Amino acid sequence: MREKSKSIDDENIEMLVRTFYPKVIEDKIIGAFFIEKLGSDIRGDAWEEHLVLLTQFWRYVALYDDTYRGNPLQPHFEIKGLHKKAFVRWLDLFYETVDSIYDENAGRLFKEKSQEIAENFMRRLGLKK
Numbered sequence: 001m002r003e004k005s006k007s008i009d010d011e012n013i014e015m016l017v018r019t020f021y022p023k024v025i026e027d028k029i030i031g032a033f034f035i036e037k038l039g040s041d042i043r044g045d046a047w048e049e050h051l052v053l054l055t056q057f058w059r060y061v062a063l064y065d066d067t068y069r070g071n072p073l074q075p076h077f078e079i080k081g082l083h084k085k086a087f088v089r090w091l092d093l094f095y096e097t098v099d100s101i102y103d104e105n106a107g108r109l110f111k112e113k114s115q116e117i118a119e120n121f122m123r124r125l126g127l128k129k
């Protein structure tokens with residue numbers, strides 16, 4: 001197994017994103033939300049666009065890189081039937097992926113930020129359960 005990263009850089013952020021979404025697409029609870037929008041082929045164009053965008057997003061959050069141009073919350077308003085348990089599952093899977101790539105110290109930032117953002121999304125989407 002490769003050694004866990006002790007610091008965050010462009011390359012390991014890309015690895016984080018490209019390790020996370022293949023798990024997401026396979027997941028019983030949240031996979032369908034993504035497949036509905038982006039299709040089931042992670043190598044397809046829609047997915048590639050999403051993976052590039054999400055890599056930019058996390059570089060912006062973690063490294064203040066300013067190439068991300070988007071509105072993080074907006075597309076989530078269009079997802080039908082989204083619920084709190086889906087966000088809990090999203091966070092579980094994300095934490096698991098973070099732990100597979102980063103040591104505890106470097107991973108903390110992703111866990112704290114994702115938790116904060118997820119809570120903010122849930123509140124603004126008005127998700128109750």
Ligand code: HEM
Pocket residue numbers: 030033034037038050053054057069070071072073075076079082086087090113114117118121
């Ligand atoms: C169960 C929870 C979630 C589901 C089902 C979900 C689903 C999706 C889908 C389907 C898209 C693509 C929309 C499109 O291309 O039109 C998207 C975009 C995105 N998601 Fe999520 N998401 C979830 C949670 C999160 C969380 C917790 C974060 C951040 C920590 C996040 C960050 C983003 C960002 C940054 C985008 C791109 C927004 C843009 O267009 O700039 N998502 N999400």
